[in-house]
Amino acid sequence: MQCRILSCIAFSILNICDKGDSVNNVLFELRGITKLFGNVVANKNIDFSVREGEIHALLGENGSGKTTLMNILSGIYTPDSGTIIINGEEVTIKSPEDAIKLGIGMIHQHFKLVDVFSAKENIIMGQAGSSRRNQKELTKELEELSNRFGLNINLDKKIYQMSVSEKQTVEIMKVLFRKSKILILDEPTAVLTPQEIDKLFEILRELRADGCAIVLITHKLNEVMEISDRVTILRKGESVATVETKKTNPKELTELMVGHSVDLSIDRPVVKDKTKDVLKVENLTIYDEEGVKVIDGMSFTVDGGEILGVAGVAGSGQKELCEAIAGLHPVADGTIEFKGRNIVGLNPNEIINLGVSMSFIPEDRLGMGLVANMDMVDNVILKDYRRQKGLLLSRKPARKMALKMVEDLDIVTQGVQYPIRLLSGGNVQKVLLGREINSSPQLLITAYPVRGLDINSSYVIYDMLNEQKKKGVAVLYIGEDLNVLLELCDRIMVICGGRIMGMVDPKDVTIEDLGLMMTGHTYSQILAERGTGQ
Amino acid sequence: MIIASYIYIAVRVSIPVLLGITGAIFNEKAGNTNLGIEGMMYMGAFAGFYTAVATNSVILALIAACLFGAFGALIYAFATVTLRTNQVVAGLSLTIFGQGIARFLGNTLSGAKGESVRIPDAVTQKVNWKILGLKDIPFLGRALFGYDMIIYLSIVLVVIAYFYINKSKTGLNLRAVGENPAAADAAGINVSLYKYVHICIGGAFCGLAGAYIGVVYLTTWGNNMIAGKGWIAVALVIFASWNPLKAIYSSLLFGFTSLIALRFQDSPISPYLLEMLPYLLTVIILIITSVKMKKENQQPASCGVNYFREER
Numbered sequence: 001m002q003c004r005i006l007s008c009i010a011f012s013i014l015n016i017c018d019k020g021d022s023v024n025n026v027l028f029e030l031r032g033i034t035k036l037f038g039n040v041v042a043n044k045n046i047d048f049s050v051r052e053g054e055i056h057a058l059l060g061e062n063g064s065g066k067t068t069l070m071n072i073l074s075g076i077y078t079p080d081s082g083t084i085i086i087n088g089e090e091v092t093i094k095s096p097e098d099a100i101k102l103g104i105g106m107i108h109q110h111f112k113l114v115d116v117f118s119a120k121e122n123i124i125m126g127q128a129g130s131s132r133r134n135q136k137e138l139t140k141e142l143e144e145l146s147n148r149f150g151l152n153i154n155l156d157k158k159i160y161q162m163s164v165s166e167k168q169t170v171e172i173m174k175v176l177f178r179k180s181k182i183l184i185l186d187e188p189t190a191v192l193t194p195q196e197i198d199k200l201f202e203i204l205r206e207l208r209a210d211g212c213a214i215v216l217i218t219h220k221l222n223e224v225m226e227i228s229d230r231v232t233i234l235r236k237g238e239s240v241a242t243v244e245t246k247k248t249n250p251k252e253l254t255e256l257m258v259g260h261s262v263d264l265s266i267d268r269p270v271v272k273d274k275t276k277d278v279l280k281v282e283n284l285t286i287y288d289e290e291g292v293k294v295i296d297g298m299s300f301t302v303d304g305g306e307i308l309g310v311a312g313v314a315g316s317g318q319k320e321l322c323e324a325i326a327g328l329h330p331v332a333d334g335t336i337e338f339k340g341r342n343i344v345g346l347n348p349n350e351i352i353n354l355g356v357s358m359s360f361i362p363e364d365r366l367g368m369g370l371v372a373n374m375d376m377v378d379n380v381i382l383k384d385y386r387r388q389k390g391l392l393l394s395r396k397p398a399r400k401m402a403l404k405m406v407e408d409l410d411i412v413t414q415g416v417q418y419p420i421r422l423l424s425g426g427n428v429q430k431v432l433l434g435r436e437i438n439s440s441p442q443l444l445i446t447a448y449p450v451r452g453l454d455i456n457s458s459y460v461i462y463d464m465l466n467e468q469k470k471k472g473v474a475v476l477y478i479g480e481d482l483n484v485l486l487e488l489c490d491r492i493m494v495i496c497g498g499r500i501m502g503m504v505d506p507k508d509v510t511i512e513d514l515g516l517m518m519t520g521h522t523y524s525q526i527l528a529e530r531g532t533g534q
Numbered sequence: 535m536i537i538a539s540y541i542y543i544a545v546r547v548s549i550p551v552l553l554g555i556t557g558a559i560f561n562e563k564a565g566n567t568n569l570g571i572e573g574m575m576y577m578g579a580f581a582g583f584y585t586a587v588a589t590n591s592v593i594l595a596l597i598a599a600c601l602f603g604a605f606g607a608l609i610y611a612f613a614t615v616t617l618r619t620n621q622v623v624a625g626l627s628l629t630i631f632g633q634g635i636a637r638f639l640g641n642t643l644s645g646a647k648g649e650s651v652r653i654p655d656a657v658t659q660k661v662n663w664k665i666l667g668l669k670d671i672p673f674l675g676r677a678l679f680g681y682d683m684i685i686y687l688s689i690v691l692v693v694i695a696y697f698y699i700n701k702s703k704t705g706l707n708l709r710a711v712g713e714n715p716a717a718a719d720a721a722g723i724n725v726s727l728y729k730y731v732h733i734c735i736g737g738a739f740c741g742l743a744g745a746y747i748g749v750v751y752l753t754t755w756g757n758n759m760i761a762g763k764g765w766i767a768v769a770l771v772i773f774a775s776w777n778p779l780k781a782i783y784s785s786l787l788f789g790f791t792s793l794i795a796l797r798f799q800d801s802p803i804s805p806y807l808l809e810m811l812p813y814l815l816t817v818i819i820l821i822i823t824s825v826k827m828k829k830e831n832q833q834p835a836s837c838g839v840n841y842f843r844e845e846r
Contacts, residue, residue, distance in 0.1 A: 074720070076719075076720070076843060076844070077843075077844055078844075095719075095722075095724075096719055096720050096721070096722055097722040097723075097724065100721075100722040101722075106720070108720065111717075112714070112716055112717035112719075112720040112721070113714070113717055114709070114710050114713040114714045114717050114718070115713065115714070115829070115835065116713060116829055116830050116832075116835075117706075117709075117710070117713070121706060122717075122721075124703075124706070125706050125707055125710045125718065125721050125723065126707060126710070126718065126721030126722040126723040127721075127722075158829075158830070160829055174721070
């Protein structure tokens, strides 16, 4: 009882303060939110509030509890303790339905869309009472919305035929159509090109002007600086600070986020004697299961001792390219030469034995390469059991290797006999990449190795890759973060729709150039435009 | 004239399969692979048979069959939706349970001497109520209007099911649940409620299918009445590409191949081989049709996976 009175007083003081500052009203407030998953504390006593007409960035590393906190607000999770206050009234949110009724709309990192539905069906599903609304009226309303915000979308197009940015547009339409006042966007820019990000931010600014409270979950500092009014930083499930964006800088934010100062530059060591053309792909053409051309006449080479970066919007053919080289995907036309030998048609095992290693980190991180329920030792054996002789497996060498990996890569685990699925994402990725590197390959293909990793782990991985490069390994790095590609790689190959748009030196291009190429402009076009511009 | 009577027989054989497919479609559209179709058909067969014998009422028999079928489905829904047990195991258990309980209770029907029990003539007459005069039209009369009323009722229900699933607002929400329950949940749809309701509707369809076999088609109580028609239904869902209208011709296909077995029963070919024919054909068709299919016509994406909101 006493507590409640105290908090009431505290709240009224807060209110007075707000009015004194003559800033907008607080639209919603989370107080003392705690959420446990088993023994893991995902959120610990977090206070968080957002005002009307504010873009509030929620910054933190992966696993710091940002998404969990917002999932609580949008009704996906129920908190173990704490209260939610909207428009000054305490509310209980038991389901997403409750949250929608309270005007909360969340755009999840992994879109919550039904693939086989059209955009329109996705927007209207779950809407109460719209059954009687006639189709024409509905279409008109949706068209008005898209015109107002300059969203370009075909309402009858099926989701599975859409690009990532189109899917996101549908998600945005969904929340706009429901007239949500509180908007939560979870890592919305992760899969967008720089141009698409600009467009998204344009929309967010317009919504801010409308008086919406917008929460932007992110771990990208430049975005925080560009668009937010205030920033709340979470670290290991706790709220560390809330600061005004104008009064802070990226360095300070990083330190708050990581807990200590970090050097944000990435090394690019120069290797003198490169082996020419360790991998030589010529005129490669690949069709997917549905008969769609996913790789269209690609030709490129990777030298030993260089990192070739591949940039492209998700689904531009990255996965198929990796799989084709590793022998997992049939090749329709063209050759893949490894050290002068055509490896098209060899089976994956033969390719591994030649010294090609592939690690692909899918979106769910565990899907390819590791078995979640098995421990580190068994996962190591998976890759080399064929080389063992005899009927029974010997675990000793694998165990030794696992222990060495734990030490070398600083993997946090309760032991090498602990199931992989219980490790955090970063550690799982270290295990995967560590195992691949330990097989001492001459060609290392790695896709999204830092996907979802915190800053420290990311830098460990970059160092690992550089280490391999210095040893003379040819590295094909398929990346997401364009800034990292620009700093880490020796050359960058930009692909769009299965074609090479440009093979560029990172020193010659800007992030915008990469963005343009990713959406189908060739490098020569960009150069020509730049020429006429000057 | 003989063609007309072939059609007549084939249609009658295919009706329970049609209802079974529709029941299975309701389950799968809600994201549940229910292997208990056979069991729910047995339950419906018993409930329908028992009520028909006890009350002489067709309507009550059908209602009882639907309810008992839905009851079986409710157990399955509780196990998979609330307790989140494995759908395959729960479905198989339901089949074994349904079959067992129908046989156990059915034994009480036949009494101690083991004499066979028949559906009362009064009931059979009511069922075979015909549209006046129409069935005497040559050829078309028998093939189109010669059936019992339950066949017409079934076809109407199946067409309604089609419009409900594919055209209505609740149908849209239902499909969303089956395709991507997380997306449906985030859009404010009550996933558990949708699953419960539609699994039970599916159960009612299966119950009706069982009642048709028991009360109309065989009319004599036997322990092996359903004889795998539930399994055929589960398989033919794929051929019908989860569309109740297409289930009509899928089930007719089964009906006509059964006919071949009937037609050649006097030939030197082993009757066992002939009886196998419709089942064999089902398998072959399945293999052919599942090779290439448009994305929209495939199994709902979340089928077989239980949904738990707080899963990480």
